[in-house]
Amino acid sequence: MAKELMKGNEALAEAAIRAGCRFYSGYPITPQTEILEYLSWRMDEVGGTFVQTESELAGVNMLLGAAAAGARALSSSAGPGFSLKQEGISYLVAADLPAVIIDVMRIGTGLGDIAQGQGDYWQLTRGGGHGDYHTIVIAPASVQENCDLMQTAFTLAEKYRHPVLVASDAAIGQMVEGVELPPMHEHDVDTYDWAVRGCAAGAEPRKVQNTYYTRPDYVEYLRDKYAQMEEQEQRWEAYRAEDADVVLVAYGISSRISKEAVDLARERGFRLGLIRPITLWPFPTKAFAACENAKAFLTVEINILGQMADDVRLAVQHRCPVDFYGVFFDLPEPEDIIAKAEALLGKEGK
Amino acid sequence: MKLKAPESVFSSASFCPGCGHGLAGRLIGEVAEELGIEHKLVTVVDVACCSFHIDYWKFDTIMAAHGRDIPTAVGVKHVRPDSAVMAYMGDGAAYAIGMAETIHAALRNDNICVFVINNSVFGMTGGQMAPTSLPGERTATSPKGKDPARYGTMSGLELVKQMDVAYVARGELIGSSGMVRAKTLIRKAFTHQLNGDGFSLVELLSPCPTNLNLPPVKAKAFVHDEMTKYFPLGEFVDKGGNV
Structure with a gap:
């Protein structure tokens, strides 16, 4: 397959589309805004949904709704915006929902600045929101890896019913390199029975909520889940x-x-x-x-x-x-x- | 005439005596069955008292983060456009922590129904002051009465009704005429969604005897006599209708 030149952020966006992602919600913030701009027209082409939300809070919670309805769903942010995503990430974890959230890291605390940074490592790996949890965090090092690892991110999110974070940075987000794009993949929103759609006559209604309310084995379930990730997913x-x-x-x-x-x-x-x-x-x-x-x-x-x-x-x-x-x-x-x-x-x- | 409970509301609710939530839940169940959407309805409930419905009704339900019910419901609707989708929350969720989400869903005219149970306080946390608390209302965080010089009183409905949305109305969960009227408002909101008209918001004034520190009968009187002075009942937007 012929290589083409792509910017890192646009490669993340296109790779998400090719991984079957048909829902994006997010808010502009440098240095990840190209993801929004790209998907604002690209989602139309593939019949997906792009929503520019009023805030990252709305964006991540809209993502949660789309994920609960069975879509492969994506959101992205950087720096202060990624902090606002933490509420929704904690809720995604709590409700066993798969989704992918990209952090194109910028530098510094508070507003910081828009240059490349790797200061979100603790936030990404320790569970940036409230409660005790981890998320799988994938860190691509090239525009090609941006393409390849988006598919991995969605696959792992569904394997574990868990949000997966993609940790990019301003340098890789903004650089242009030759890439070989992955093939197009379609995702059926009815793939998983847990996805809300309406309760059929005589069926048990689906409940998307903190699994603490529904799983008698809540503690063991979570310990096993994280142990399995640690055993199987180190890359x-x-x-x-x-x-x-x-x-x-x-x-x-x-x-x-x-x-x-x-x-x-x-x-x-x-x-x-x-x-x-x-x-x-x-x-x-x-x-x-x-x-x-x-x-x-x-x-x-x-x-x-x-x-x-x-x-x-x-x-x-x-x-x-x-x-x-x-x-x-x-x-x-x-x-x-x-x-x-x-x-x-x-x-x-x- | 024999009244039959809706099959989609199946559990005995553990709401406080005199609370409006159980009534609202039943009305939503009745309307869903009458419109024949009970098997394609997805509900999104807020945390706290609203969230109890997840165990009381037979609809696929998401318990959203506090005040984020509306974007969560919008996410579902985009992925499942053939489903009927509603967000159900209190006035704190809709008009305090989630005011931005309420306003912007209205601005986008997202095709969902929003039901706001307005009882003038934060219920589950023990009756604290809300944007909807009346001037002078004594609450757990305004023990001397809400000071109108420091805290205004407003329902977000007043902002939403100025926008190009499908339907905006306010009813009260008080008395048989109030219940019949409230059911009509709920039905009209769903009908607009099924017609693809866009965003509907129905606010239902609701008694919270526990946190108003009133017996149920007096709590109803507070809603009917006092709250309606600040939150007048009626239909304010009805796309294609007669408002």
Whole structure:
């Protein structure tokens, strides 16, 4: 199939359409607005629904209604808008509803700014809303992966009846790359019996509500569900990691710069490697078993506090040092990454 | 004449004595059966007292987040345009936390029915002041009476009726004539949806004896005599009709 040039955000939107998504509700906010703009005309072409809502709150709750009615449904946001989505995400989890929500991460707390960021890691992986829950979080690192992982996102959402979050960022959202688009998939809204449609004569009415009210095995059910996700859904890419002395851990746009740092360091005889989490939750702890030679791990993140470092510490069980290289507003620099990795190894070597 | 309970409302409700919710639920069930839509009706109920209906009626039902019933119902309607879809909530949901959702669904003229049970207080949480509490009304958060200099009194219906929607009306769940009238309003709202006319909002004034701290008979009198001064009954928009 011929490749075509697409912008990252538009690729997410088109890939959602091709995954059978026929409902979108959302609100403009930079740097994800191209998703709305694209779907405002594209949904018409495929007979789907696009609604620009009055707020992210309305958007995510409209998404919940569409999901409950059986559609493959999508919403997207960024930064402050993604915070507003948390109410609905918590309710989607509570009611066992599949849906996909994209966070095209921008930088900073509060309003922050519109440049690329990776500061929503905690919010994405810890359950950003109230209550105790996780969502599967998928982090594409290229425009092609934006296409490929949207299908995965909808598949996993339905497999677990659970919202799936796609964590992109402003850099990948705004960049243009060649992509091979997936084939068109149609989704039947009657696929699942739980979807509301009207209660047939003599049938039990469908109730979409917190499963706490309806499941006697609520606690066990949820523990099993999350345990199954952790066991089955860890995804990652290991790049020259097996024999590496220092292993970088980075996702999204940071992982691409980290790859460059790995190659550059290896040219100089410094064995650097990379683990790129593709699922941020469940965190790919299994990836770390293969890094037998590693003497230290360094996360590369676009945030101030090194949000992913604790997950790496847990994954390696504190067997060796874990530090982070964080930049704010800027992009990580390969030379700076290598310098920090060398310093970390030096400290460890003595 | 023998009265028959609607089959779609099947459980004995545990609402407080004198509450209007049970009456509203029954009227909706009767109308659904009379219009023959009981097997294609999807209801979206708000949390708290409204949510009890999920166990009382035989309709596919979503319990939405507080004040988000309307967008939730709109999402269902887009995916299931052949279903009849209604959102059912209190005045706090519709006119306080969910005011934006109410106004914008009306602006879009979304083809759903919205039923608002207006009892002038937040019920489930224990009778706190609402935008619909009357001036001077004593509530759990206005123990000296609602101060009109600080908190105005308004029903969101007043805004919705200015928009290009299908149907806007207000009734009261009081007395036999009030019940007959309320049922007519509910039926007209559903009929407009079935005709594809767009957004309907029917507000039903409803007694909440528990939180008004009144016996049921006096709570009914409060609704009929006092609330109607601020929330006049009537039909305000009826697309293609005679309003």
